[in-house]
Amino acid sequence: MITKLLVANRGEIAARVMRTAHDLGIATVAVYSDPDAGAPFVRLADEAVRLPGAAPSETYLRGDLVIAAARATGADAVHPGYGFLSENAGFARDCAAAGLTFVGPSPDAIASMGSKLEAKALMDAAGVPVLPGATVSDDTDLAAVAASIGFPVLVKAAFGGGGRGMRVVHDAAALAEAVEGARREAASAFGDGTVFLERFVVDPRHVEVQILGDTHGEVVHLFERECSIQRRYQKIVEECPSPAVDDALRAELGAAAVAAGKAIGYTGAGTVEFVLDRDGRFYFLEVNTRLQVEHPVTELVTGLDLVELQLRVAEGEPLPPEVTGARITGHAIEVRLYAEDVPAGFLPATGTLHRFRVPAARGVRVDSGVVDGSVVGPHYDPMLAKVIAHGRTRREAARTLARALRHAELHGVTTNRDLLVGILGEAEFLAGHTDTGYLMRHDPVALGAPEGGGARQAAAAALARQARHRRDARVLPRCPPAGATSAASRNGSRTSAAATPWTSPTRSAGPVSGSPSTAHRSATPCGCSRRNPTSSSWRSTASTAPTACTPAPERPMWTARTGRRRSPKSRASRTRTPPRPPGRCSPRCPVRWCGCSSRPGKTSWPGKRSWSWRR
Secondary structure, rough: OOOOEOOOOOOOHHHHHHHHHHHHHOEEEEEEOOOHOOOOOHHHHEEEOOEEEEEEEOOOOOHHHHHHHHHOOOEEEEEOOOOOOOOOHHHHHHHOOOOOEEEOOOOOHHHHHOHHHHHHHHHHEEEEEEEEEEEEOOOOOHHHHHHHOOOOOEEOOOOOOOOOEEEEEHHHHHHHHHHHHHHHHHHHHHHOOEEEEEEEEOOOOOEEEEEEOOOOOEEEEEEEEEEEEEOOOOOOOOEEOOOOOHHHHHHHHHHHHHHHHOOOOOEEEEEEEEEEEOOOOEEEEEEEOOOOOOOHHHHHHHOOHHHHHHHHHHHOOOOOOOHHOOOOOEEEEEEEEOOOOOOOOEEOOOOOEEEEEEOOOOOEEEEEEEOOOOOEEOOOOOOOEEEEEOOHHHHHHHHHHHHHOOOOOEEOOOOOHHHHHHHHHHHHHOOOOOOOHHHHHHHHHHHOOOOOOOHHHHHHHHHHHHHHHHHHHHOOOOOOHHHHHHHHHHOOOOOOOOOOOOOOOOOOOOOOOOOOOHHHHHHHOOOOOOOOOOOOOOOOOOOOHHHHHHHOOOOOOOOOOOOEEEOOOOOOOOOOOOOOOOEEEEEEOOOOOOOOOOOOOOOOOOOOOOOOOOO
C-alpha cells in the first residue's frame, strides 16, 4: 500500500498527480530545481526537496538524486509523470533495488520498447501491422534497401523521439546525406546514432490507443485519440474519439493495441501509436510506456481517472469493472497552450506571466503549471497549460474550447493562443479532415491572425483594463467628518488608513444650504489625498485613506482674461473667479464632487469664462 508518493516531475503533470494522490489520502513529495522553487506544484506538495541547479541533466534527469530524496522523506513510491525519467528502464530498476514502488510498467517492458527496431520486431511477431523497413549499418546498400521499401522513405533514430534524428527522403540522390544528418542528430540527442529506414506514409492520421494493464494479466483498451495536428512533430491538438474511426475500425485498433500490450506484459497506463492512411489501413509506430500528455480527453469521455488507476494497479489491485466496461460519452478536445512565437517559427518565448486566467465554463478543464507571476524560463518545455473541453458533440466541444481560449487573460508572454482559436474555427478542422500535413496546407500565421486586426484587439484590451481600474477605484459618497484628518495630511503628505480612521457618513437627502465659510473650507477633509497641494496630479487610490487638502487662504480674486491676482474690492462688487462647480471645499481642491458644500446662485462649469456670486 502506498502511503507517501514522490512525483519525479514538474509543472502541470506533477500538480495533476498530486491532486489525485491527495484525494486517495496519499501524502506527496515534490522535487524541484532552482528555477522551480516558487512553482505551484512545489506549494501543493506536502514536502519538497531541492535539486540544485537548473538544467534538466543536473536536476530532473538525475535518478540518483530523486531516489535519495525519496529515502530522505520516507516515500515508498515514485510516479515519473511523462518525459524525464518516465521511460528510463534503468531508473525503474534502481527504484526497485531501493525498495520503492515505480508507478508504471516493469523495467523489462520499458526496455523492450526503448529500441524502435526491437519494438517493431516484437509487434510483427504479435500480429500487429508494421511498416516495412530496414536497419542502416555501415555496409548497407542504401539505394537498394530504399527501392525495396519504396519512396518516400523516412529515416528515423532507433532510440528517442520528438522528431529528432528524423528525415523524409523522396529520392535516392538525397538519401545518403539524410542518413548522415540523422545519425549525427541522434547521437547528439540520445547518445546512440543508430538509424533505420521505414516507408513514409504521406499525410497520414496520427491515431493512438490508450491501454491499461494490471498485475493479474488483464489488458484492456480505452479507445483511441486523434493527434494529427502537429508542429515540428509535436502534437498541439488532440481529441477523443477520432472523427475518422468508426466502430469497426475502433474494434480493430483496440484489438491490435491489446495484443501489443500483452506481448510485452504491460502493466499500468500506456499508449500504442499508429499511423492511419487514407485507405483506412493502420500501422504500428511505437508504444509510449507512460502516461501521455493528452490523457485528459480519455478521462473526460470515459469518466475515469487514469492516475488513480495507475496508483491502484501499482498497489496490486485488479482493474475494476468500470474500466473493463468503459463506454464513450460525448467528445473531448484538448489544446496545448505554449509560450511561443508562432510567426517566428514557433520559437519558445520567455518572461514573466503577469496574468493567467482561463474563464470557468461547463465542460472546460484546465491543467496548468503556472499562475499569475510565474516566470517562464528557457530551461524546460514552454507549455503553460492544457485546456480541454467536453461536449455532447465534436462541434460543441470545439465551440466551447474556442470561447474559453478567446476570453482567456494571458498577459506577459507571447503564446500560441490565436493559432489554437483559429484551428478550432477552421472549416476543414470542423469537418474532421485533419492529418499530419494540416499545418502545411494552412499557414499558421494566417490561422493565428487576430480577428478584426491587432490594433482593434489592443484598443479593446486597453479599454477593458481602464474599466477594471474604474470599477475597483474607491468612491466616497461625501466627505468624512472634519476631525478625521491628521497633521500629516494637512501638510500635504499621504497617510495610511490606520493613521486616519474614519467612518463614511450616510449620504444626505439634499444639498447643504448656505455658502461655506473660510474656516469650514480649510478644516473639512475632502478626500483628495494629494501629496503636493500645488500638483495637478490628484488621483486617489483605494489603499489611501481620505485626507484633507491644505488649508485654503481667503479666496483671492482673479481677472478673467489674464488670471492675475488683483486687489480685492468691496464685498458688493462683482468679481470673476476661476470656474468651479458647487461642492468644492476650497479653490485648490481637485475633487470635483467632494460633497462638503453646495453654493447657491448662478453656476458655471469648467471651461465657461463667466461666473459670479449672487450676494
